[in-house]
Amino acid sequence: MADNTTEQTHTESQIFLSTRGGDYGLSFETVVLKGLAADGGLFLPHRIPTANDWQSWKDLSYPDLAFQILSLYIARSEIPAEDLKGIIDRSYSTFRAEEVTPLAHLHDNLYLLELFHGPSYSFKDCALQFLGNLFEYFLVRKNEGKEGKGQLADRPADRHHLAVVGATSGDTGSAAIEGLRGKKDVTVVILHPKGRISPIQEAQMTSCPDANVLNLAVTGTFDDCQDIVKALFNDPETNKKLKLGAVNSINFARILAQIVYYFYSYFSLAKKSSTFKVGDKVRFVVPTGNFGDILAGYFAYRMGLPVDKLVIATNENDILDRFFKTGRYEKKPAHGHEAEGGLKKDGVEAHEDGAKETLSPAMDILVSSNFERLLWFLASEFVATAGMDDEWNNKQAGQEVAAWLKDLKTKGGFGPVYKDVLDNARKSFESERVSDPQTLETIKATYQKIGYVLDPHTSVGVTAALRSINSVGQSVPHISLSTAHPAKFAGAVELALKGEQGFDFAKVLPQEFVELEKKEKRVSTVNNDWQTVRDVVIKQVEKEVGA
Ligand SMILES: Cc1ncc(COP(=O)(O)O)c(C=O)c1O
Numbered sequence: 001m002a003d004n005t006t007e008q009t010h011t012e013s014q015i016f017l018s019t020r021g022g023d024y025g026l027s028f029e030t031v032v033l034k035g036l037a038a039d040g041g042l043f044l045p046h047r048i049p050t051a052n053d054w055q056s057w058k059d060l061s062y063p064d065l066a067f068q069i070l071s072l073y074i075a076r077s078e079i080p081a082e083d084l085k086g087i088i089d090r091s092y093s094t095f096r097a098e099e100v101t102p103l104a105h106l107h108d109n110l111y112l113l114e115l116f117h118g119p120s121y122s123f124k125d126c127a128l129q130f131l132g133n134l135f136e137y138f139l140v141r142k143n144e145g146k147e148g149k150g151q152l153a154d155r156p157a158d159r160h161h162l163a164v165v166g167a168t169s170g171d172t173g174s175a176a177i178e179g180l181r182g183k184k185d186v187t188v189v190i191l192h193p194k195g196r197i198s199p200i201q202e203a204q205m206t207s208c209p210d211a212n213v214l215n216l217a218v219t220g221t222f223d224d225c226q227d228i229v230k231a232l233f234n235d236p237e238t239n240k241k242l243k244l245g246a247v248n249s250i251n252f253a254r255i256l257a258q259i260v261y262y263f264y265s266y267f268s269l270a271k272k273s274s275t276f277k278v279g280d281k282v283r284f285v286v287p288t289g290n291f292g293d294i295l296a297g298y299f300a301y302r303m304g305l306p307v308d309k310l311v312i313a314t315n316e317n318d319i320l321d322r323f324f325k326t327g328r329y330e331k332k333p334a335h336g337h338e339a340e341g342g343l344k345k346d347g348v349e350a351h352e353d354g355a356k357e358t359l360s361p362a363m364d365i366l367v368s369s370n371f372e373r374l375l376w377f378l379a380s381e382f383v384a385t386a387g388m389d390d391e392w393n394n395k396q397a398g399q400e401v402a403a404w405l406k407d408l409k410t411k412g413g414f415g416p417v418y419k420d421v422l423d424n425a426r427k428s429f430e431s432e433r434v435s436d437p438q439t440l441e442t443i444k445a446t447y448q449k450i451g452y453v454l455d456p457h458t459s460v461g462v463t464a465a466l467r468s469i470n471s472v473g474q475s476v477p478h479i480s481l482s483t484a485h486p487a488k489f490a491g492a493v494e495l496a497l498k499g500e501q502g503f504d505f506a507k508v509l510p511q512e513f514v515e516l517e518k519k520e521k522r523v524s525t526v527n528n529d530w531q532t533v534r535d536v537v538i539k540q541v542e543k544e545v546g547a
């Protein structure tokens with residue numbers, strides 16, 4: 001299915017396809033507003049652009065660098081340069097740090113990329129401030145000259161009203177609310193697993209007083225919430241009635257905006273380190289759940305950034321680590337892991353009923369939704385060996401991915417994938433699995449060594465980084481991504497640091513969080529059932545725009 005707007009004016013990296021082969025040749029605007037493809041797949045550009053001049057970006061400010069990178073994926077005919085600059089400037093002016101994502105030196109050749117200086121104190125702000133402004137930009141343009149509040153039925157004179165529905169294990173929700181609260185023509189409904197997010201995360205979301213925001217506590221896990229969101233997008237009736245928008249990393253704009261900080265931190269490293277120069281290789285270590293953050297690193301690498309390896313750091317919900325060790329992608333570990341590497345079994349329960357609850361709750365995810373995008377790249381490189389043209393390769397890759405995902409849905413997993421596919425994946429990625437006791441130990445050891453307080457997700461990353469340094473040595477610098485502020489996870493941080501000399505949690509607590517939990521909460525509990533959620537969303541939109 002080709003989109004008329006994409007002819008002539010777009011490069012191959014500015015038009016998009018579905019990972020399952022159903023859509024082809026779509027514009028950036030279509031992809032951002034649709035979120036998920038009609039065939040259930042995720043959107044990807046036809047090609048990842050090679051940034052031949054990336055070294056010339058080394059002294060750019062964060063917004064100027066973002067403009068260079070985003071322009072490779074967004075045609076000027078869709079968003080003129082001045083407009084894109086405006087969207088970017090507005091998005092990063094809300095950050096507390098001048099550099100937006102500063103790089104801290106932990107010790108030796110280990111650096112921490114602090115991604116938590118945005119309004120909601122996690123890395124999600126880096127993309128969701130941008131996505132919020134992007135939605136607003138497209139809606140203002142679509143609704144120019146249109147009167148009234150907008151309707152549910154699709155009549156040409158009506159305003160376009162976006163019903164944003166998102167699933168969160170705590171951080172996407174508050175970042176999406178910060179990005180969209182009070183915006184015209186947008187309703188925001190956020191689903192979180194009841195009782196499985198931290199008290200501060202819950203308070204951040206449920207204390208929002210804006211009328212266009214609705215919080216739903218689902219009696220289930222994060223994966224249940226993610227499944228409900230996907231079911232809504234996949235239901236033609238719901239799509240006809242509501243114009244659904246996605247804030248999860250299924251939305252390609254999320255991945256796109258996250259590419260920027262890989263380049264930015266690389267250049268920061270070259271400025272900070274006397275031994276590292278632009279052109280040298282670096283390892284990025286990324287605490288991983290839905291695979292969105294590290295996928296952005298993969299894009300940066302494919303665009304030309306000198307990356308030695310991308311290290312996936314999982315908590316005890318280790319589907320990704322098991323894939324890289326065995327080639328099987330399975331919700332539940334199979335018995336008798338005879339495959340290479342085997343499974344580490346340090347007391348982890350089998351995933352009978354979904355993800356295990358850990359001290360890094362935002363990563364308590366059984367199925368990593370963005371892994372499908374990596375699978376598409378792996379499949380397309382595998383089929384390319386047949387020597388056919390790009391269009392054939394892309395379609396073929398779509399079929400391969402659709403078959404894998406069908407097995408995941410119907411049989412709970414697939415694999416082992418072909419050896420060549422796994423070997424190819426291992427060229428760019430390594431993986432580490434970090435248990436709760438190890439997470440606590442690293443928070444404690446880091447505090448004792450340099451007085452720095454890590455959040456538990458960041459600690460999963462730093463633990464993996466230390467193992468990676470142990471195996472490759474100090475000569476390759478490691479940038480470990482710090483994905484959240486420690487104050488969001490008081491329970492784990494206090495558990496690790498109680499009794500440590502000089503430690504006082506109040507000292508790490510930002511002013512905004514003081515008394516936050518005492519504020520009035522606006523939240524409704526709903527059953528784990530997509531039709532119930534659909535009805536609640538429709539009611540909320542009707543309340544805002546009329547039936
Ligand atoms: C604090 C934190 N760290 C890490 C992650 C994992 O990121 P991703 O889902 O992009 O892999 C998440 C959420 O997913 C998070 O909220």
Ligand SMILES: N[C@@H](CCOP(=O)(O)O)C(=O)O
Nearest residue numbers: 168169170171172248249362
């Ligand atoms: N950890 C996330 C889970 C959702 O991931 P997303 O990146 O796909 O939005 C959260 O905090 O909600």
